[in-house]
Amino acid sequence: MAEKSIILYYSSNYAIWTSKLLHKRGMYHKLIPVPRHLSSDCGYCVEVRTEDVPIIEGLLKEYGVEYERIEMM
Amino acid sequence: MTSSSLRNDNLIYFDNAATSFPKPPTVMEEMMKFMKSIGGNPSRSAHSMSVEASNIVFEARTKLAELFGVKNPMRVIMCFNATDALNLAIQGLLTEGDHAIMTSMEHNSVARPLKELEKRNKIKITVVKASNKGIVASEDIARAIIDTTKLVVVNHGSNVFGVVQQIEEIGKVCRTANVPLLVDASQTAGVIPIDVGSDNIDLLAFTGHKALGGPPGTGGLIISDNFDHSTLRPLRFGGTGSYSDKTYQPTFIPDMFESGTLNTVGIAGLLGGIDFLEKYGGIQKVYAHKKKLTKYFYNAARDNIRKIKFYIEPEICETGVVSFNIEGMEPSLVAQKLSDEYGIMARAGLHCAPMAHQTMGTFPRGTLRFSFGIFNTEKEIDRAVDALATISKG
Numbered sequence: 001m002a003e004k005s006i007i008l009y010y011s012s013n014y015a016i017w018t019s020k021l022l023h024k025r026g027m028y029h030k031l032i033p034v035p036r037h038l039s040s041d042c043g044y045c046v047e048v049r050t051e052d053v054p055i056i057e058g059l060l061k062e063y064g065v066e067y068e069r070i071e072m073m
Numbered sequence: 074m075t076s077s078s079l080r081n082d083n084l085i086y087f088d089n090a091a092t093s094f095p096k097p098p099t100v101m102e103e104m105m106k107f108m109k110s111i112g113g114n115p116s117r118s119a120h121s122m123s124v125e126a127s128n129i130v131f132e133a134r135t136k137l138a139e140l141f142g143v144k145n146p147m148r149v150i151m152c153f154n155a156t157d158a159l160n161l162a163i164q165g166l167l168t169e170g171d172h173a174i175m176t177s178m179e180h181n182s183v184a185r186p187l188k189e190l191e192k193r194n195k196i197k198i199t200v201v202k203a204s205n206k207g208i209v210a211s212e213d214i215a216r217a218i219i220d221t222t223k224l225v226v227v228n229h230g231s232n233v234f235g236v237v238q239q240i241e242e243i244g245k246v247c248r249t250a251n252v253p254l255l256v257d258a259s260q261t262a263g264v265i266p267i268d269v270g271s272d273n274i275d276l277l278a279f280t281g282h283k284a285l286g287g288p289p290g291t292g293g294l295i296i297s298d299n300f301d302h303s304t305l306r307p308l309r310f311g312g313t314g315s316y317s318d319k320t321y322q323p324t325f326i327p328d329m330f331e332s333g334t335l336n337t338v339g340i341a342g343l344l345g346g347i348d349f350l351e352k353y354g355g356i357q358k359v360y361a362h363k364k365k366l367t368k369y370f371y372n373a374a375r376d377n378i379r380k381i382k383f384y385i386e387p388e389i390c391e392t393g394v395v396s397f398n399i400e401g402m403e404p405s406l407v408a409q410k411l412s413d414e415y416g417i418m419a420r421a422g423l424h425c426a427p428m429a430h431q432t433m434g435t436f437p438r439g440t441l442r443f444s445f446g447i448f449n450t451e452k453e454i455d456r457a458v459d460a461l462a463t464i465s466k467g
Contacts, residue, residue: 011315011328012116013147016124016131033119043314044119064145066325 003050007060008034008068012043017065018056019046025059027052038071047073084416085453090232090260090394090444091420092282092289096346097353100286103345107338114334116314126337133344134327140347141277141295142268148302150294150330151340155259156182157308158278158294161330162255163187163226165305166276169195171223176209176238177202177432178228181425183257187226197221203432206385207236215246222252229267230260233429233442234385235367235394237265244273253300259283263350264360264392269297276300281339284359284392284446286346291339294330302326309333359447363393366445366454370395373458380465384433384440396433396440399465404441407464415460419443 009015015031022029030047039045048056050072060067086094107129113122115130134146143149152158163186167173173190175183177200190196199217203209214225225247230237240256247254253275258267263284269277274297281291296302307322311332316323323329350359371387380400399407408421422439423430430436443457 009315010323010325011147011313012127013131013134013327016116016127017146020128020131020135031119031124043116044124 002028004047004073005050005053006032006035006038006071006073007046007048007056008039008071009043009045010066010068014065014067015044015046017063018060018067021059021063021065022046022048022056027056039068082416084418085449085456086418087443087445087449087453087457088418088420089283089446089449090392090424090442093284093286093446095448096288096342097286097349099345099349100288100342101345103348104288104338104342107341111337111341114314115337116328129341129344130335130337133340133347136344136347137279137293137295140267141262141279142270142272143295144298147326148296148298150296150327151291151335152278152293153290153336154282154292155257155278155280158292159183159226159255159257160186161294161308162276162278162305163224164190164308166224166253166255167196168223170221171195172197172199172219172221173224173226174199174201174214174217174222175226176200176214176228178207178209178231178234178236178238178429179226179426180228180232180257180259180429181427182259183226183228184428200428205433206389207231207234207429207433208389209238209243211239211242211246214243215250218246218250218252222250224253224255226255226257228257228429230258230265230392230394231426231429232260232394233424233426233440234396234433235260235390235392236385237261237389237391240267240274241272247275248273260392260394263356264363266356269295276305281343281346285343286349286447287343288339290336291343296326302329305330307332353447360391362447363445364391366449366451367393367395369451370443370445370454370458373454374461377458377462378465381461384435393445395443395445396435397443398435398438398440399461402465404439407441407461410464410467411457411460415456417457417460 115127262279277295281287313328404421411417
């Protein structure tokens with residue numbers, strides 16, 4: 001099974017934006033509740049494949065999608 | 074579809090500058106869909122109903138960003154109407170000792186928040202007077218700018234006379250002077266193309282329930298891509314679904330300006346309105362239809378109503394908003410007769426824009442206003458002209 005990473009955001013609005021960008025490109029992603037041990041936020045974050053992280057980082061930078069950090073699970 | 078087809082009666086609705094009617098069928102469909110099967114609170118939970126609601130809000134932001142020429146959809150701040158957005162911009166930007174400029178064509182949604190700050194001895198205001206055609210010269214704006222000027226506010230399209238300001242020219246003046254420009258696009262959003270980037274607009278207030286066809290309770294503030302949003306203070310503070318461990322307001326957009334639950338069902342309806350406009354043929358077609366009806370009304374009225382008085386020529390009447398009077402008759406009385414005896418809905422008086430009426434010499438009596446929408450027809454105008462012709466003889 002592929003390793004997963006989680007993108008954490010300041011605002012869930014940016015998680016939705018990420019989801020739309022990844023959906024458009026057919027890339028694996030899943031909106032999930034923010035794991036409590038990572039953040040106290042009550043919104044959601046995006047689970048992605050770790051191998052896709054470099055491409056996704058580039059994509060988020062290109063569109064100006066702000067995020068807090070990416071954690072490997 | 075005509076303005077009376079939804080009500081299934083013979084009424085004619087010529088008050089689209091107040092709020093558009095009827096709303097496109099897609100507006101009702103999207104609102105019903107939201108209420109029946111989506112219903113979640115966006116950005117608050119990770120369950121599918123909340124995510125679906127978030128998707129709708131995001132889609133609306135994306136469409137509005139495209140419509141107004143802003144690259145980052147998070148710079149579309151959802152508000153409850155244009156007045157709400159204007160208050161956020163005016164009260165959020167100005168601080169004690171600042172000077173602000175507005176034009177003499179402003180609606181009270183701009184004049185009152187500014188005058189309130191002036192009354193509290195916080196700011197000073199200069200009102201730049203428009204010509205007797207309702208047009209503001211960009212040179213006059215330039216002359217009014219002083220060292221302490223922190224904001225220029227301009228009404229894009231008059232809600233009384235339908236004249237449109239040369240916003241691009243005013244934008245250049247503000248950019249040169251490095252003063253933020255706030256534009257009130259209540260009457261032009263969805264009628265006149267606006268690009269906040271090329272028009273040099275820093276902040277744009279729009280409403281969703283007029284030409285965009287959405288329901289009341291929708292609107293927003295567009296913060297242009299290059300404007301530093303941290304210079305704007307929120308109007309409301311509270312829960313945002315983010316930074317939940319902190320009791321301080323977040324400092325990122327759009328959350329910092331969107332405390333409390335959004336009008337999600339309204340935003341779903343607004344999205345339906347924008348979708349309808351796209352299928353209808355876009356803003357250019359809306360503009361062409363309103364312009365055609367305006368010219369048709371001017372010609373028919375001048376041919377058939379002896380005592381009619383217009384205040385500007387149809388060439389500069391751009392947004393389907395036409396003000397006139399029947400000489401010797403009170404506009405409110407004419408409006409009442411139109412409603413009671415002919416089933417024609419029109420608005421009389423000062424239209425919440427006393428300064429615009431003073432500028433055009435129609436204060437304090439005011440005018441009678443017809444404001445045409447995309448569902449109005451020439452046949453409806455014929456009926457209204459016949460009615461006015463009869464009333465004017467009375």
